[in-house]
Amino acid sequence: MPGWSAARIPAGISTRFQRPKASWIPRPSNGTSASTAGIAIITPSRSRRTNSSSRTWPADRRKGSGDPSPAMLIRSLSARLLVLTVFFVMLSEVLIFVPSVARFRMTYFDNHLAAGHLASLALAASPTGKLDQPMTNLILRDVGAHAVILHRPNGMVFMLDSPVAPQPDVTFDLTKGNIPIWIQRSIETLARSDNRTMRVIGPAPTEPGATVELLLDEAPLRHEMWNFGVRILELSIVISLTTAALVYLSLQWLLVRPMRRITDSMTLFRQDPEDATRRIAPSGRRDEIGRAESELAVLQETVRQALAQRARLAALGTAVTKINHDLRAILSTARLVSDGLADSAAPEVRRVAPRLFEAIDRAVALCTRTLDFSREGAPPFTPSRFDLRPLIEEIGPAVASDNGLAVEPAIPHGLIVRADRDQLFRVLLNLAQNAVEAGAQHVRFTTDVSDGIVTLDIADDGHGLPPRARENLFRPFFGSARLGGTGLGLAIARELMRGQGGDLVLVDSTGAGTTFRLTLPAAEALQATAHRATA
Structure with a gap:
C-alpha cells in the first residue's frame, strides 16, 4: 500500500523504484528543518552578515616637496602591494573554496541521511508497523526527500515514500569514493542547471551496520551550494580587504614613509650639495632602512667634502694661472741669461749650463702641466x-x-x-x-x-x-x-x-x-x- 510498508527482503537485493517518473515541482526552502512528530532534522543553514566592513584608506601624505600626487599613489610600491595582497588572498580563498564546497555537499548529504534515519525509526517504532499517508507526506517534506529506506543488518527494510516518487537519475554511494571524486561531483553539481533526482546511499548515523537510502532533488542542493559560495566570497572579500589594509598601513609606517624621507633628503641635497644642514639625520633603526639612512649620510658628507675639495682645486687653478704668468716672465729672463752663458769659454760654466737649461725647461713645463692638472686632471x-x-x-x-x-x-x-x-x-x-x-x-x-x-x-x-x-x-x-x-x-x-x-x-x-x-x-x-x- 502506498505510504508505508514493512517487509523482509533478502540481504544483497537492492530496492528499486518501479513507479512511473513524475515531474518535481520545487517547493520553497527556508534552509531550516521542522520538528514534526518528534523528528529533528539538521540542515546547513545560511548565515547572515551582521556587520558591514567600512573601508579605511590611509592617507599618509606629507606637505611639501615630497607630497605625492594621486597618480604617484596609484603607481607607488604600497599600492602595488595592496593589489597583490588582495589578489593572493582571493586566490587562496578560491583554492580553499573547491574542497570546502565538496565538504559542504557531503555535510548536506549526512544531515539528510540523519534526518531520514530518524524518520524511518518513527515507522519502525509504530505499534502497527505503518503510518498513514498524510503523516508520511509530512515526514518526507520535513526530511526534504521523496523517499526514505532503512536497511538493517538483520534484513529488515523500512520504507517511507510518496505516491509520486520519481525514478533516480544518478546514484551517490557515500561509502565509496575519495576526495578528488567528491570535488569533481561538486563541480558537476554547480555547473548543471537541470534538476536531477539523486539516490543517496550512506551509513545510518547511530545504528552500526545499517544503511539509509534517500531520494533527493539536486536543485535544492545546488541552491545551498551557491549560497555557501556567496558566503565564502563575501568572507574572502572582507578578509582580503582587511589584510590588504593592514599590510598597506604596515608598509606605510615601516617602509614607505622612511623611503619618502630618504627621497626628500636626496632631493634637498641635490638642490644644494654644499649645504651641511641638508644632510639626512639617521633615525637609528637597526634594519635595512636604518643602514640605508646611515650610508646615505656618509655618502652626502663624502660628496660635500669632494665638492669643497673641488672648489679648493679651482681656487688653486686660478692661483697657478697667476703664478704661471709671473713665473714665465722670470724664466724668460733666466733663459736669456742662460743663452749668454752657453757661449762662455769657462769649463765650469759650460759644464753647469746644460743642467741649468734642463731645470728652466722643467720649471716651465711644471707650471704648464700643474695648470692643466688643476683644470682637467692628469695631463x-x-x-x-x-x-x-x-x-x-x-x-x-x-x-x-x-x-x-x-x-x-x-x-x-x-x-x-x-x-x-x-x-x-x-x-x-x-x-x-x-x-x-x-x-x-x-x-x-x-x-x-x-x-x-x-x-x-x-x-x-x-x-x-x-x-x-x-x-x-x-x-x-x-x-x-x-x-x-x-x-x-x-x-x-x-x-x-x-x-x-x-x-x-x-x-x-x-x-x-x-x-x-x-x-x-x-x-x-x-x-x-x-x-x-x-x-
Missing part, C-alpha cells in the same frame, strides 16, 4: 724609450738638500723602459724631495721585471710618515706629511703614473724609513694607453 703623456739608470742618476743633483742626498741607483745598465720621461722624473723627484723632508740621507732605487711589468721600489732611511699622512696619503689637502703642506705632491704623482697605465703605492713606512713602489705596464699596454689618451 697627456708622450711615451718614449730610454735607459732608466741615467734618469735615476739625475735625481741626486736635482734634489734641494742642505746636507746632500746619497742616491743609490741599484739598477742595471741598459734597462730600457717606455714611459713619459719628464713625468717619470717629476714623480721620482717628488718622492726623493719628500724623503729629504723626512730626514733621509740615503735613497735606494731597486727594480724588478716580471711578466712585462717593471717594478721600481724607492726606499729611504727617514723617520717615516705620521699616521694621519698614511691614512690620507694620496688625497689632496689631506695627505701632507709635513706641517703647512698641501698633500698635492703625492696625489699628482699617483695621477701621473695612473695616466701612463701604472700606479704608485706605499709599501711600508716605519721609524726606520719609507718605501714606495712604482709600477709600469708592458710596452704594448703603454702604447694602447697612449693611444686612448691622445684620442
Whole structure:
C-alpha cells in the first residue's frame, strides 16, 4: 500500500523504484528543518552578515616637496602591494573554496541521511508497523526527500515514500569514493542547471551496520551550494580587504614613509650639495632602512667634502694661472741669461749650463702641466724609450738638500723602459724631495721585471710618515706629511703614473724609513694607453 510498508527482503537485493517518473515541482526552502512528530532534522543553514566592513584608506601624505600626487599613489610600491595582497588572498580563498564546497555537499548529504534515519525509526517504532499517508507526506517534506529506506543488518527494510516518487537519475554511494571524486561531483553539481533526482546511499548515523537510502532533488542542493559560495566570497572579500589594509598601513609606517624621507633628503641635497644642514639625520633603526639612512649620510658628507675639495682645486687653478704668468716672465729672463752663458769659454760654466737649461725647461713645463692638472686632471703623456739608470742618476743633483742626498741607483745598465720621461722624473723627484723632508740621507732605487711589468721600489732611511699622512696619503689637502703642506705632491704623482697605465703605492713606512713602489705596464699596454689618451 502506498505510504508505508514493512517487509523482509533478502540481504544483497537492492530496492528499486518501479513507479512511473513524475515531474518535481520545487517547493520553497527556508534552509531550516521542522520538528514534526518528534523528528529533528539538521540542515546547513545560511548565515547572515551582521556587520558591514567600512573601508579605511590611509592617507599618509606629507606637505611639501615630497607630497605625492594621486597618480604617484596609484603607481607607488604600497599600492602595488595592496593589489597583490588582495589578489593572493582571493586566490587562496578560491583554492580553499573547491574542497570546502565538496565538504559542504557531503555535510548536506549526512544531515539528510540523519534526518531520514530518524524518520524511518518513527515507522519502525509504530505499534502497527505503518503510518498513514498524510503523516508520511509530512515526514518526507520535513526530511526534504521523496523517499526514505532503512536497511538493517538483520534484513529488515523500512520504507517511507510518496505516491509520486520519481525514478533516480544518478546514484551517490557515500561509502565509496575519495576526495578528488567528491570535488569533481561538486563541480558537476554547480555547473548543471537541470534538476536531477539523486539516490543517496550512506551509513545510518547511530545504528552500526545499517544503511539509509534517500531520494533527493539536486536543485535544492545546488541552491545551498551557491549560497555557501556567496558566503565564502563575501568572507574572502572582507578578509582580503582587511589584510590588504593592514599590510598597506604596515608598509606605510615601516617602509614607505622612511623611503619618502630618504627621497626628500636626496632631493634637498641635490638642490644644494654644499649645504651641511641638508644632510639626512639617521633615525637609528637597526634594519635595512636604518643602514640605508646611515650610508646615505656618509655618502652626502663624502660628496660635500669632494665638492669643497673641488672648489679648493679651482681656487688653486686660478692661483697657478697667476703664478704661471709671473713665473714665465722670470724664466724668460733666466733663459736669456742662460743663452749668454752657453757661449762662455769657462769649463765650469759650460759644464753647469746644460743642467741649468734642463731645470728652466722643467720649471716651465711644471707650471704648464700643474695648470692643466688643476683644470682637467692628469695631463697627456708622450711615451718614449730610454735607459732608466741615467734618469735615476739625475735625481741626486736635482734634489734641494742642505746636507746632500746619497742616491743609490741599484739598477742595471741598459734597462730600457717606455714611459713619459719628464713625468717619470717629476714623480721620482717628488718622492726623493719628500724623503729629504723626512730626514733621509740615503735613497735606494731597486727594480724588478716580471711578466712585462717593471717594478721600481724607492726606499729611504727617514723617520717615516705620521699616521694621519698614511691614512690620507694620496688625497689632496689631506695627505701632507709635513706641517703647512698641501698633500698635492703625492696625489699628482699617483695621477701621473695612473695616466701612463701604472700606479704608485706605499709599501711600508716605519721609524726606520719609507718605501714606495712604482709600477709600469708592458710596452704594448703603454702604447694602447697612449693611444686612448691622445684620442
